[in-house]
């Protein structure tokens with residue numbers, strides 16, 4: 001599977017309060033209308049700098065940025081699943097970071113909102129916001145279409161089998177941990193991978 | 200095979216003789232806690248995946264504690280508490296600490312302990328990253344997301360990767376001006392905000408085992424600020440005495456095996472610790488309080504699961520007694536029990552609440568998370584502009600307590616109280632006799 005789109009570049013230690021500020025945590029991710037609203041507030045807590053366009057345009061509900069490239073410890077802070085949900089609801093498909101905070105990574109996988117991909121090299125200095133990228137999840141590469149450079153990513157590791165099964169619930173059903181099919185086919189959100197823990 | 204406390208608890212919960220760091224095991228939960236911010240989403244996923252008529256795996260083991268957005272006019276915040284209430288009624292859950300009733304508690308991590316839900320040897324999952332606080336009670340406690348919580352709600356189990364343990368040993372006696380908050384900020388400054396990612400953090404040594412349960416909870420509370428999965432402390436007579444007053448449920452203590460392995464093993468001489476502060480905007484941005492004397496403050500805040508326990512207020516009152524604060528100072532008790540304690544605990548015959556009011560502090564009688572995480576605009580103590588705040592809370596990321604323009608310094612109740620008096624960051628040794 002490949003994901004193509006524009007990239008948004010962030011630094012180290014982007015915490016969950018920057019991804020979705022606490023004042024919007026009154027929104028419930030499983031209520032479809034509130035799910036979309038969460039998307040419109042994605043990265044609303046980021047301090048604005050003159051050279052960085054807003055992640056979600058003013059009055060917009062979604063983002064033009066399909067992939068985020070970030071530094072270390074992305075998603076640190078709270079266990080709020082609203083964080084990967086907000087990014088996924090905004091239309092982002094993947095975050096490529098040097099490292100992830102544990103609960104955020106797990107929530108990405110469990111909700112299927114985002115691919116959390118780790119990069120062994122620091123990419124925040126070699127990408128510019130708005131450049132076009134291709135993320136290849138089979139070859140584990142991130143290509144900068146603008147410059148042509150190809151960067152190797154780490155495979156998803158322990159999360160792999162759970163992702164292959166289709167997420168925590170699907171994995172549990174497949175391995176006999178829980179019985180039967182999903183009760184109702186009404187996912188609140190997503191469209192990304194259904195994935196599970198590595199944690 | 201020799202195991203650490205964390206490994207032993209997970210082995211037992213997984214029904215195995217032994218586990219090793221890196222193993223992925225299905226563990227049985229003893230308690231699942233959720234609150235008003237993450238409970239409604241968890242319940243939504245639970246119903247979607249297990250069916251509208253599904254029942255929770257064990258009514259006795261699900262604990263619902265509304266605490267985040269309580270004293271606000273925000274409609275959705277009230278709607279979220281209604282969702283918890285309806286779910287508790289539908290499922291017949293005995294452990295709902297409902298708003299507006301005498302059972303209302305406030306901040307979940309302190310409420311869990313006060314109500315006897317934190318017990319040695321057990322596994323506690325909670326939809327809040329500071330669930331790790333309960334590791335002070337010699338149990339495995341960690342924060343999880345809504346999807347994982349919904350899974351636990353239906354099955355009582357969760358797939359967990361066994362973390363290796365980093366041990367932090369404090370030797371010697373803690374000086375009288377040092378609190379648990381200084382110890383954990385010291386550690387986070389040393390290992391960094393991702394220094395314990397995927398790891399357990401054990402706090403050990405004479406200095407730790409002399410701390411009260413409340414101070415131990417402050418240590419375990421902030422392991423997540425180092426990226427840790429869980430914090431853990433051995434069980435001793437202090438633990439048992441606290442539990443005797445809170446629960447009659449039997450429990451099984453755990454201790455490290457001789458030969459248990461630690462991925463790192465750091466030692467501190469407690470006598471050499473100094474009061475420290477985490478500067479904006481990161482909990483690992485450590486400095487000595489005495490070096491920050493020229494930082495002018497506009498407000499001070501004492502509250503939260505980290506710094507809003509009764510002992511935190513007693514410590515603050517020791518500094519504030521007979522003095523006046525120089526900046527707006529907001530005090531929020533973490534729980535209703537703490538709120539009552541402000542009236543019943545006295546220093547030299549004067550109630551804490553009176554000491555604080557005499558000092559010019561603004562004291563909320565309502566217990567909740569309040570401005571620790573900003574919250575709706577009308578939240579008590581929320582930072583709504585370019586304030587410079589010193590706080591006993593646990594996070595100082597941009598915008599954590601409200602406005603992005605705000606700057607938050609994290610410190611112990613002693614340091615916050617001393618700084619509130621002078622209006623600048625102040626080493627409490629200047630004011631403590």
Ligand code: SF4
Pocket residue numbers: 267306307308327329502503504505567568571572592593
């Ligand atoms: S007091 Fe603050 S850190 Fe603690 S649970 Fe509430 S919001 Fe979270």
